[in-house]
Amino acid sequence: MNTLLKAYSFIIIIGFLTMGCQPTNSAVITKSAEDRTLSAVEKLQLKNIEQLIQERVTENNIPSLSVGLIKYNKILAYQNVGTTERGGEQAVNENTVFQIASLTKTFTGLIAKELMIEEKIDVNASITTYLPTTLSKATIEKLQPITIRDLLQHKSGFPRDAAQSNRPWQFLDGPMVGGYSETELLQDLEAMELIHTPGSKMEYSNLGFGTMGYILERVAGIPLPDLYDKYLVDKYGMKHSTIDLAKAKEYGMATPYMKWWRSIETSPWEMGYLRSAGGLCSTVADLSQMMLQQMNAYQNFAINQQQSALVLSEDKTAWGKSGYPYYGYGIMEFNKAIDTTMVHIGHGGDVDGFASAYIFFPKQQVGIVMLTSSGGEWFNHLEWAIQGVLLDIQPRQTMDLAAANFDQFTGTYQFADGQTLTVTQAENHIISQSKEGKPYAAFPYEANKFYYPNYPAELIFENGRVQKVDPMGNSSFGEKMTVSLTVN
16 A cells, blocks of 8 residues: 555544544443352442443444453352444343454463374474475574474574465554465575574564464364364364354454444454464353363362363463563463462454453452454553452552652663663652653552553662562563762
C-alpha cells in the first residue's frame, strides 16, 4: 500500500470515527457454574468483580467481555457483558467464540508434549529432523543447531514475525488476511536471518511457533485442524475450540473491534500456518474446563511428581536474567510482586480486535479466564484487579514519610539494558518516569518500598540502586547515576 493510499484510507477512518459509536450499556450477567451454595464471601467477591467489570467495560466502551472464575478447584461463575456485535441483540455468554491470539501457544505446547509422550517427537532433537529435506543445504545448516525445546521456549533465534504474512492495514495494527501457506513458511525459513545464537537467550517468536505447528502436523501425519481437534476437542473436551476459522464462525463468533478505535469493526486473523502461534478460537466455558484439568495436574505434580502432558513448565527457561517469569512449553510461570508465594501459570494474547487471559494459581486454587472482542491496556488492568479480589489481596497502606526521606531516592537510575528511570519528589509520593514513557505516581508502603495504585508492580530502593518489579514478578536493577561537575 503506497503512502498516498494509506493517508487517504486514514482520512476515511477518521471520518467514520467522527460518527461515534453505540456505547456498551449492557449489564453484567453472572451465572453460577456449579450446583452448590455460594458462601457469603464468594457472593461478595462476585458482586465486587461484577462492579469492576461494569466500570471497566463502560469506561473503555468495550463491545463484549466473557469471564470465567475458578475458586477451590471449581468453576465459581461465568460473568458476561455485551453483545456479539455492536447494536445486535445476541448477548455474549460463556459459549461465545473468540480468537484467543497468543494463548494459542499454550495449546500448541500441550499437543507437542502429547506427541513427546507418544514418542513421536524428541524435545532434544534438531528441528531439521522433522522439516522437509527439500530445504537448501545452507538452510539446513542454519537450522541444525535449533532444537524442538528451543522453538517451544522461544530460544530458537527466529525473528518475531513471518516476513510474508499479509497485513495490508498493519500501519493501523490491522489483521492478517489471506493465510500463510506452506510454501511461504518454507520460503521464510530459507530467507530469514537468525537474530541470535540458538539456545543462548529468549526472544519471543510467532514464526517459531508457526514452525512448531507445521512440525507437529508432519509428525502426526494429519492436517493441523484435525490435530487440534484430536487433542483439544476429543481428549480434553474443548468442544467449541478450533483453528478452523469457518467452523469457529459457525459456532457463533463475536465480532472484533479495533482496540485503538472501538467504533471500527475489524476481522479475525487469517493465519494459515501461523495459526499455531495465535489462531485458535475458543470459549470461556472450554478454557475454564481445561483450566480445571490443568490446575489439578499441576497440583498433583507438586505433591507427588505425577507426570502429565498438562504440566508444561516443568522444563522451563528464565524470561530474563533474574528468574521469574519463566517460559515452559508455550506457557509462562510468574510470581506476584506483592507476595512471591503466589506463583501462577498461564498465558495471554492480543491481536487487534481480540484479547485473552488464562491464569491460574495452583496453590491458592484460583483461576481466571477472560476473552474480549476489543483488547488493549484496560484488559490487563482488569485481570489484575480480579486477581486481587479472588485472592483476597488487601490494598497496600500508604505510609506517611517526612519529605526529607524522599531525597535519598530521587535521581536518575541506569539499567543494564540501557534504559533509565528518573525519580522525582512529589508531595506525599514519588514520580517515576522512563526516558520515553509517561510519568507514574508511586506511594510508600514501607520505608524504602513504593507501590503503584491499581498496578501490581513496585519500586524498592536500597544502597544507591532501585529494584523495579513488574506485574509478572520480573526484577531489574538500576544503579543511581552520579552527576559530575566540570570546573573551568
